Amino acid sequence: MKRQVISTIALGIAAYATGAHAQNSVTLYGVVDTGIAYIHNSGGNSTQVKMSSGNLSGNQWGVKGSEDLGGGLTANFQLENGFDLGSGQLQNNGREFGRLAFVGLTSTSYGALTLGRQYDPVTDLLQPITADSYSGIFAPPGDIDNYDDSARFDNAVKWxxxxxxxxxxxxxxxxxxxxxxxxxxxxWSAAAAYTAGALSVAGGFLHVDNGNTVLSTRGTSTSDSFFNSSVNSAYASSRSINVGRVGAQYVIGSVTAGAAYSYSLYSPDASSTFTGSEHFQNGSVFASWMINPAFQLIGGYNYTKSGGNSSATYHQADVGLDYLLSKRTDVYLAGAYTHANGQNGAGEAQAVIGSYDVDAGAQSQLLAIVGLRHKF
Structure with missing residues (x-):
């Protein structure tokens, strides 16, 4: 009986897959990425060794598809789930499709219109030309400017x-x-990008309203939280968040080099727990070298300075090595070091590496990860 049930399920899946292939419209895809991490200074403790999931790519599986409607018009959709590989638990606050969930129309003449949970334009156009295309540990401490898309956006209409x-x-x-x-x-957000041969440049602006306390709760927003570490947690009661970012990269043979700058403004109102606006400026540089088609070396540096309500400085250096075992499977080694000083609005500034979001409980932090990633 069990064999009959399994055979029936298999035949059903095969029939569906055959139909999808005939239409060339539906694709199942995903990434599984995990490793072992060593952290020096984590939560006030000097040493932590743990399994670390989603180091180069967030663990995900998804389905996407399109239908040709004729006349240069296509209907499309994408649903993408995020999960922790070590525990199997859902990420993105337990959402089934917390990474992406949208439907839309694409025209060869007029562009694409999509509706649902999505990335913002600044992420779409700037992230590919920064070191974040390798790993989120290259993001500014605490990802205070959404460099590593820590925030995605609900109920979004994007063109x-x-x-x-x-x-x-x-x-x-x-x-x-x-x-x-x-x-x-x-x-709301807008961005533009320009590519000419080896040169790519992009810039954009993002505005997030953090909730009107008269009619809702502070923090009730279409945006995911920006406040995931001690770097900016003192400003979680902000009335609004505004981020401006620019970046560029240039490719010379097997070497790619780039730089980016961001200005992030956290503004209070009468319901905020702080007074006076807080801002963060971040400058970053990186260089990547494809030693051969299978072996990549990348390094980067971030300088972050806060001002206004508080004053803190963060220096962060990053390095990564990636080796392809096949087109879909790679092994990697990544490391970073951050040093912080000054005040973060709640006390002494703590070191935090990129979007890894682990408070050091000290002024410095060292992270090393060895891992394995497979794409399907």
Whole structure:
């Protein structure tokens, strides 16, 4: 009986897959990535060794598809789940499709319009030309400017232009949905990118409303939280968050080099627990060398300075090695060191490496990870 049931299920899956292949419209994909991490200074303890999941790529599985509607118009969708490989638990606050969930239409003449849970335009256009394309440990401490897309956005309507002479433009508006206050919890963003041969440049702006306390709760927003570490947790009661980012990269043979700058402003109101705006400036550089088609070496540096309500400085250096065992499987070694000084708004500044978001409990932190990644 068990064999009959299994055979029936298998035949059903095969029939569906055959239909999907015939239409060339549905793709199942994913990434599994995990390793062993060593952290010097973690939560006030000098040593931590643990299994670390999603180091180069977030663990994910998803399904995406499209349908040709004729006349240059295509319907498309994407659903993407995030999970912790070590425990099997859902990430993104337990959402089934917390990484992405959208449906849309794409026109060869007018671009793409998508609706649902999505990345913002700054992430879409700047992230690919930064060291974040390798790993989130290259992000500024605490990912205070969403360099590593720690925040995704609900209820978002996004338009992506066709590419005009190397130029791509994106705009997005996420509806807060709060009755009586259209702006409460809203997010809006715009970005543009230009590519000409070996040179790529991009820039954009992101505005997040953190919730109108008269009609909702502070922190009720279309945006995921920006406050994931001690670097900026003292400003979780901000009325709004505004981020401007620019970046560029240049490819010379097997070497790619780039730089980026961001200015992040956390603004209070009468319901905030702090007074006076807080801002963070971050400058970063990186260089990547493809030693051969299977072996990559990358290094980077971040300088982060906060000001306004508090004053702290963070220096972060990163390095990574990646070796392809096949087109879909690689092994890697990544490391980073951060040093912090000054005040973070709640006390002495603690070291935090990138979007790894582990508070050191001290002024310095060292991280080393060896891991394995497989894509399907």
């Amino acid at each position: 992506t232009s066709p590419t005009w002479g190397g130029v791509t433009v994106e705009t997005m508006y996420a509806l807060g949905g709060v009755a009586g206050s259209v702006g409460s919890g809203q997010t």
